[in-house]
Amino acid sequence: MEQIKKLAENKNFTAINIGRLADVKSYSLIHPKTGKEVKGKVFLKEPTLSSGTEISFTTIPPKTELGYFHLHYKDEETYIILSGAGYYQVDDDCFPIQEGSVIRVAPEGVRSLCNTSDVEMVYICVQSKKDSLEEYTTDDGERVSCEAKWRDL
Template identity: 30%
Template sequence: MSDDYSMVQVHDVEPTPSASSGTDHVDLVSELGCTEMRPKVWYLSPGDAMSYHRQTEQEELYYVLEGPGRMKIEGDLIDVPEGSAVRIPPETNRQVLNDTEGEHVWLIVGAPPATDDGRPADEDA
């Protein structure tokens, strides 16, 4: 078997709460040994919300695995249908939230793989 790839069954990994928002997620960076990106699977129960933030360096890809999803982007609430992807540049304020009755599941990938790249949306650039 080739060592040129890694694989994980996401549902076999125990989600842990985010340090900033408390939202459960599976950190695929550590599970897969990622070095050029920061992928995570996020589980938002009804009423959950990630912090409203922007990034210093990271461009982020948001993909709704189960939804529909909801996002706040630069103050505008948008619906993100299941199976849809959204790309957001670093300086754009964003938040994933769940104001519905069902669970939302997102794949969110940031690159480059900067650690602790997020900052509050109201913090000066």
């Protein structure tokens, strides 16, 4: 089983490495609700010490389904398809997806997906509390002067 590698951290960041996308299928976890092993999935909230999002990488083998439908009570999800192709279903709507597809699903949307392609499907899922982004603007921050350490490496 693949292990997450910590690259660096301090009070303002945590950097990890999960390996190549092809390595995601080597991860597994015990699902907290079902108690069953889930292969090809890695969650990043705990290893990155995230306080606002849960991000996961998931793989689905060629010609297979995720295997279940689900919904959330508070969190919306955004799925970003990195490889493979198939179909995504939300409630009664089913539509084709492929590398580059991005799907945002409201908490109450009943969702699942399948991989109909001949290659492994890999996707990222970003989960965050609905309506928690209080402001989206380029004014939330500023550019600062800082020495680029990589120039000395």
